[in-house]
């Protein structure tokens with residue numbers, strides 16, 4: 001029995017294109033992986049600790065091999081809770097809108113909490129850095145008002161896909177499956193058209209994950 005963790009990062013609920021395709025993915029996943037668990041993590045409804053003060057200094061203490069102060073021990077527990085919850089999954093589904101060519105700030109906040117020495121990345125005895133979350137696939141569903149795919153002429157403006165593959169690659173991920181729901185704002189019907197095309201890809205991907 002595997003656990004699929006769906007990280008939801010659009011605040012638009014029933015109006016969200018990324019959420020609509022993610023739900024279609026999950027419907028197909030449930031039909032084809034009947035014994036698996038699907039858990040939702042809505043970042044807009046989650047308590048994400050600020051990453052400053054003792055929490056931030058605790059990260060530097062780990063990086064410098066120094067012990068945590070009592071205040072840092074307490075603060076680090078909040079970060080470890082987020083990393084432990086993330087690591088409890090076997091498979092990941094991340095759905096997000098493009099905001100200002102990049103990712104929504106709630107997702108960046110979550111990533112800044114998640115990517116920590118000793119929790120999601122570490123070092124080999126020879127000092128080489130290594131990601132600690134390995135052998136797990138991540139499906140990423142991107143919704144964009146415009147189009148950024150090959151031949152669009154706007155490929156270089158996509159600061160979502162390269163960044164997410166870099167940062168999740170940093171903590172060990174190598175298996176990324178991507179679906180681009182785009183353009184959603186080009187015409188009055190383009191959102192529904194983009195969702196319909198992406199839904200077919202999502203159903204196929206979910207069945208074979």
Ligand SMILES: Cc1cc2nc3c(=O)[nH]c(=O)nc-3n(C[C@H](O)[C@H](O)[C@H](O)COP(=O)(O)O)c2cc1C
Nearest residue numbers: 010016017018097098099100101143144145146184
């Ligand atoms: C704050 C904000 C910034 C946005 N920035 C971009 C952008 O840089 N490029 C783009 O193509 N669309 C942009 N959009 C449009 C969304 O990416 C688009 O509506 C997408 O379908 C939203 O996904 P969702 O429905 O899952 O929330 C932006 C929307 C918002 C609210």
